[in-house]
Amino acid sequence: MTGNGRHHAGRxxxxxxxxxxxxxxxxxxxxxxxxxxxxxxxxxxxxPLLIIVEVKQRRRDTGADSPVSAAQWRRxxxxxxxxxxxxxxxxxxxxxxxxxxxxxxxGALTIVEDAYRPGFG
Numbered sequence: 001m002t003g004n005g006r007h008h009a010g011r012x013x014x015x016x017x018x019x020x021x022x023x024x025x026x027x028x029x030x031x032x033x034x035x036x037x038x039x040x041x042x043x044x045x046x047x048p049l050l051i052i053v054e055v056k057q058r059r060r061d062t063g064a065d066s067p068v069s070a071a072q073w074r075r076x077x078x079x080x081x082x083x084x085x086x087x088x089x090x091x092x093x094x095x096x097x098x099x100x101x102x103x104x105x106x107g108a109l110t111i112v113e114d115a116y117r118p119g120f121g
Contacts, residue, residue: 013057014041016109017101026051029089038079042101043090050093052080054115057103068100068115077118 018028021044030043042053054076056067068076076098084090100115 013101013103014055016103016107017053017055017111018042020101020109020111021046021051021053030083030087033079033083033087035079035082038075040076040079040083043080043083043087045089045093048092048094050080050084050090050096051099052076052083052096053099053101055101055103058105067102073098073116073118077116080118 014031018031021042022028024046026044026046028042028044030040033040033043040052041055042051044051044053054068054072058067080096080098084093084096097114098116098118100112102110102112104110
């Protein structure tokens with residue numbers, strides 16, 4: 001798959017995840033929120049809770065291995081701290097949860113809530 005094809009596939013995966021969270025009542029406050037040092041795929045509010053979602057698309061079944069490494073989660077958490085303090089719809093959140101939204105090769109969505117627990121939130 002070319003870089004452009006991966007970009008479009010990534011956007012489609014994010015849209016699938018976004019629709020699933022919206023169906024549960026969460027409200028998107030940021031998509032692909034980028035600062036020096038990293039990016040957050042989706043940031044949502046569910047009442048007082050800030051939800052940070054890392055979206056991954058799997059082109060093949062790779063078993064139970066997590067598609068997000070510990071180093072990636074640490075970078076995402078660092079960016080999330082900035083979003084929490086800088087984004088007008090995030091700074092008053094009373095808690096933060098980190099989820100992984102995994103789109104399988106068959107298009108099925110698996111949401112892993114609390115996939116990572118940093119030292120804040």
